[in-house]
Amino acid sequence: MYIPLRKHFEKIIPLTDEEFEYVSSFFKPKKLRKHQFLVQEGEHVQHEYYVLKGCLKAYKLDINDREHVIQFAMEDWWISDFHAYFNRAPATLYVDCIEDCLLLSLSLSNREKLCREMHKMEHFFRMKLTASFVALQQRILNSLISSTQQRYDQLIRTYPVLFQRVPKQDIASYLGVTRETLSRITPSGR
């Protein structure tokens, strides 16, 4: 079960068998069915989750109960309400399962313990955060500058599999447009 997690770490840091055994002992498996909530608004968020199998979305509900998707996650990605998780604050997001999911959970105190005890784990998480930070800056720039068509094209180019697994209305929400606007868009150059 833990082989994908080991490969995931080893993209950035080498780990001996003993080290990986220790690291993986902090992760607990969690199974959820399609449409089940992983996180709900107002809850304490004690874990982040590495996705072994399945597909999820994190979103915020506005005052009209409209969903605004901030993040998707599939195999080999991480998901949570990160603001709530890192700040030990109540959740402002919902995270739910687009498919049946198998996840590995890591608590914040165990994440910090791993980083404190193993310099290379601190390095791993710093490198992941660097990539995420840069990706979010690019997403903001794209939302300011690029047309919906350009952002749709870029998303389909970067994550083609997302379009087979995620409902169109969630893609529209992620791009900050209505389902109707999205349905007028066809992938350009195809």
Place this chain on the structure above:
Amino acid sequence: MYIPLRKHFEKIIPLTDEEFEYVSSFFKPKKLRKHQFLVQEGEHVQHEYYVLKGCLKAYKLDINDREHVIQFAMEDWWISDFHAYFNRAPATLYVDCIEDCLLLSLSLSNREKLCREMHKMEHFFRMKLTASFVALQQRILNSLISSTQQRYDQLIRTYPVLFQRVPKQDIASYLGVTRETLSRITPSGR
């Protein structure tokens, strides 16, 4: 000159005099005049910058030469074209000085060397990145959900001093609205 930098680190990690002397030896001072460019599109971006004095903005120009501000920086903040810096890619942003500036530059290779040699520096940068990552997620959620008025109010509440130092058109650009839209907004509750 380096006292604010030491205080900045010590908000997160303790440093002995010897450690700080070593860390600060990797930073080089840089002076720039108001309106001077720190980074220009197409350049190699070899440094990030800690702001000792002054105020800067990072922005992208669209095909109509309109500025889209992704970040401001003042005393005790960091600024660069981070996508270019971390990926050793040519700049896609401009960074220029809204006021005369005194900065401390750190190269990527020296940043990585510090993180490799000193676990606590890796910890420092991970914690800074965690806060930045969460702030960017919140900014995206706000842009999806909140009105311009709400985002303006939040910005003025969080960074009141920004409004005394940064031209209105740059604030408008950061909020993704025109100067005209912004001028119709007055801080609510004031």
